[in-house]
Amino acid sequence: MSGQTGFREARAADAAVEISGVDKVFETRSGQVQALDTIELTVAAGEFVSLIGPSGCGKSTLMRIIADLDEPTGGTLAVFGKSARQARLDQEYGIAFQQAGLLPWRTVAANVALPLELHGVASAARASRVAELLEMVGLSDFADRYPDQLSGGMQQRVAIARALAEQPRLLLMDEPFGALDEMTREKMQTELVRISAETGAAVVFVTHSIPEAVFLSDRVVVMSPRPGRVREIVPMRLGTDASARAARTEELREERSFFEMVTAVREALHGSPVATGPRGVEHR
Amino acid sequence: MATPAVTRPRPTRGHGPSPRTETTLRIVAPVAVGLLVLGAWQFLVSVVGVSDYLLPSPASIIEEFAAYWPSIASAMLITGANSLVGLVIGSVLGIALAALAARWRPVDRMSAPVVASLAVVPIVALAPVLNSMFGADSQFGRQAIAALASFVPVFINTLRGFRQTTPVHRELMRAYAATPGQVLRTLTLPTARPFILTGIRIASSLAVISALVAEYFGGPRGGLGSLISTSAASSAYARAWAYVVASIALGLLFYLVTLGLERMLQRRAPQAGGRP
Numbered sequence: 001m002s003g004q005t006g007f008r009e010a011r012a013a014d015a016a017v018e019i020s021g022v023d024k025v026f027e028t029r030s031g032q033v034q035a036l037d038t039i040e041l042t043v044a045a046g047e048f049v050s051l052i053g054p055s056g057c058g059k060s061t062l063m064r065i066i067a068d069l070d071e072p073t074g075g076t077l078a079v080f081g082k083s084a085r086q087a088r089l090d091q092e093y094g095i096a097f098q099q100a101g102l103l104p105w106r107t108v109a110a111n112v113a114l115p116l117e118l119h120g121v122a123s124a125a126r127a128s129r130v131a132e133l134l135e136m137v138g139l140s141d142f143a144d145r146y147p148d149q150l151s152g153g154m155q156q157r158v159a160i161a162r163a164l165a166e167q168p169r170l171l172l173m174d175e176p177f178g179a180l181d182e183m184t185r186e187k188m189q190t191e192l193v194r195i196s197a198e199t200g201a202a203v204v205f206v207t208h209s210i211p212e213a214v215f216l217s218d219r220v221v222v223m224s225p226r227p228g229r230v231r232e233i234v235p236m237r238l239g240t241d242a243s244a245r246a247a248r249t250e251e252l253r254e255e256r257s258f259f260e261m262v263t264a265v266r267e268a269l270h271g272s273p274v275a276t277g278p279r280g281v282e283h284r
Numbered sequence: 285m286a287t288p289a290v291t292r293p294r295p296t297r298g299h300g301p302s303p304r305t306e307t308t309l310r311i312v313a314p315v316a317v318g319l320l321v322l323g324a325w326q327f328l329v330s331v332v333g334v335s336d337y338l339l340p341s342p343a344s345i346i347e348e349f350a351a352y353w354p355s356i357a358s359a360m361l362i363t364g365a366n367s368l369v370g371l372v373i374g375s376v377l378g379i380a381l382a383a384l385a386a387r388w389r390p391v392d393r394m395s396a397p398v399v400a401s402l403a404v405v406p407i408v409a410l411a412p413v414l415n416s417m418f419g420a421d422s423q424f425g426r427q428a429i430a431a432l433a434s435f436v437p438v439f440i441n442t443l444r445g446f447r448q449t450t451p452v453h454r455e456l457m458r459a460y461a462a463t464p465g466q467v468l469r470t471l472t473l474p475t476a477r478p479f480i481l482t483g484i485r486i487a488s489s490l491a492v493i494s495a496l497v498a499e500y501f502g503g504p505r506g507g508l509g510s511l512i513s514t515s516a517a518s519s520a521y522a523r524a525w526a527y528v529v530a531s532i533a534l535g536l537l538f539y540l541v542t543l544g545l546e547r548m549l550q551r552r553a554p555q556a557g558g559r560p
Contacts, residue, residue, distance in 0.1 A: 069455050088461055095459045101452035105474050118460050118470070 015078070016170045016202035017043040017066055022075035024061055024228075034227035035061045038075065041221060041230060043202055045169065050205045050213035050220045052265065058228025059206045060174050066204060067095055067172050079170065091119065093170040094163030094201075098178045100155035102147040108158050109134065109143040115165045133161040136195060153184035157191070164199060171196070171203045177212065186253070189215055210269070214261045215253065222268040232268040236261055340522035349526040355511070356530045363496055363507040364534055366423055370430020371491040371538070375484050377431070378438030386446035386472070387464075395439075403436045407494055411501035426498040426507070433494035434487035438480070445479025446472055481546040488538040496531055508534065 024036035035058040043049045051059035064070040065077060068084040079087035087093065094115075102111045109130050116126045134140045137157040147155055156176055163171060177185045189212060196203050207213050213220045217236055224231040252258050322342050328334050329341035336344065349356065385392040407429055414425030449471055457467045499509025508531045515524035 067459055069458060088459065091461065093459075095456070097452050097455070099450075099452045101450075101456050103453070103471070103474070105477075114470070115460050118462050118466055 018078040025073045037227035050217040053223030057223040057225040094168040098175040100159040344522040345525045348522040366426045366495040367491040369427045374431035374434025382442035408497045411498040429498045430491040430495040433490040437486040438483040441483030445476030485542040488542040492535040
C-alpha cells in the first residue's frame with residue numbers, strides 16, 4: 001500500500017497536471033448541471049495538450065479548475081504534485097484568457113511587468129525581464145504604447161508575454177486566439193509553437209478550432225457535452241519532442257499528415273466510426 | 285517577425301467646419317449670448333424703465349461689485365474655505381465608506397438606506413439645528429452641511445466605480461495570488477478613478493451651494509450667503525446682486541478646479557510616436 005502511494009507521488013511529481021475522477025456540478029436555479037463527469041487526464045511536463053469540444057463540454061471549466069479559479073465538486077487534482085490552490089499560490093502557472101485582459105491605464109511594458117511587480121521583483125530585474133519578454137513576442141518597439149493603441153493580435157501577444165513573465169512550467173490558455181481573424185490566428189499559432197519550444201513549458205490549451213488544436217498539440221483531448229466527458233485522447237503524430245515542435249512551421253499546414261490528424265480529431269468529435277488505428281470506436 | 289501596423293484609426297471628420305472654426309465658435313457663441321442678454325437687461329432698466337428695486341441694472345451691479353470688493357473678497361474667502369473643508373471631508377468619507385461597502389456586503393446593505401435617505405434630506409434644512417448644536421459663532425455647522433452634501437455624490441459614484449472591475453481582471457489578480465491590498469492598489473482604485481473624480485466634480489458645486497445657503501440660517505456673519513440676505517433685507521438690491529455674482533464665480537471656480545484635476549489625472553503620458 002505504502003509502496004503504491006510512493007509510486008503515485010513520484011509519478012505526480014513528474015506530471016505537470018494530474019487529474020483523476022474530477023467532477024464539477026454547478027447549482028443553478030433550474031437544478032444541478034453536471035459540467036464535468038469523472039475526468040481522467042495527465043499532462044506531462046513540457047507537453048502541449050489541447051482541450052477541444054463543442055460549447056458546454058466543460059473544457060474551459062476544466063482549465064479553470066486546474067488554475068484554481070473554480071473548485072471541483074469531486075475527484076483529485078495535482079499540479080506539479082501540489083494541490084491546485086498551493087500551485088496557484090506558488091505561481092506555478094501562467095494564464096491567458098480569450099480577452100487579453102490588459103490594464104488600459106498601463107503601458108505595454110507595465111502590463112507585462114504586472115505579475116513581477118505583484119511578487120516583489122526588484123525594478124532593475126523587472127525591466128530587463130520585460131525587455132526580454134517583449135523581444136520574444138516581437139513587441140519591443142511598442143513598450144511605451146497603451147493597450148488601446150494595439151491591434152487585437154498584438155494585445156494577445158502582450159497577454160502571452162505577461163503569462164510567461166515568471167517562467168512558469170505550465171501555461172494555461174483559454175481560447176486565447178478565439179477573437180482573432182484567421183490570418184492573425186495562424187501567425188499567432190506559429191508564434192506560440194516557437195515560444196513553447198523555447199520555454200519548454202507544459203501547455204493546456206482550450207480551443208474549439210480543430211486545425212488549431214492539431215497544429216499546436218502533442219495530444220488533443222476531445223470532450224463531449226452534457227455531462228462534460230473526455231471522449232477520446234488523440235495523440236498527434238507530428239512529433240512531440242522539443243526539436244520536432246520547433247520544426248512545426250507553416251508548411252505543416254499543407255502536409256498530408258496534418259489533414260489526416262484533422263480528420264481523426266473531427267471524427268472523434270462527431271463520434272462517427274474511425275476507419276483505422278487503435279483508437280476506440282464509439283457508437284451512439 | 286513582421287509586426288502589423290498600429291491600428292488606431294484617427295477620428296475622421298465629416299464635412300462640418302474645420303476644427304479651428306469649431307473651437308472659435310465654441311467660445312464666441314456663449315459670450316455673444318451673454319452679451320446680448322446683458323444688453324437687453326440694461327435696455328429694460330434704463331430705457332423701458334423697470335424700477336431699480338425690481339431689477340437692478342448690470343451697470344449698477346458692477347458699480348457695487350467694485351465698491352464693495354474688499355468685503356466681497358473676504359466673503360468669498362470665508363464661504364470658499366467652508367466649502368473646501370466640507371468638500372474634502374465629504375469626499376474622503378464618501379470614498380472610504382464606498383470602499384467598505386464594495387468590500388463587505390453587510391456594510392453595503394447597512395449604508396444603502398442611510399445614503400438614500402441622506403440624498404433626499406434637504407441638507408440645508410439642517411442648518412438651524414446644527415447652528416444651535418455647535419453655537420452661533422462656529423463655522424462648523426456650515427462645513428458639516430457642505431460635507432454631507434458632498435458625501436452623497438462621491439459615495440454613489442465611487443461605489444459604482446469600484447464595481448466596474450471586469451471578471452477577466454479579477455481572475456487575473458486571483459491567478460497572481462494578489463493580496464487584497466494589491467488588488468485595491470493595482471486594479472480597483474485605477475478602475476474607479478474616473479468615477480471618483482466625476483463624483484468629486486459634481487460634489488464641488490453642491491458644497492459651495494450648501495455652505496452658502498446654510499449661512500441664511502444664522503451663525504457668524506461675513507460669508508457670501510449672510511451678506512446676500514443682509515443686503516436684500518436693507519433694500520440694497522444692486523449690492524445683493526453683486527454678492528450673487530461673486531457666489532456664481534466661486535461655484536464656477538470650484539467646478540473648474542475639479543474639472544481640471546479630473547483632466548489632469550485622466551490624461552495619459554504623451555504618446556511616444558505621436559509627434560512628427
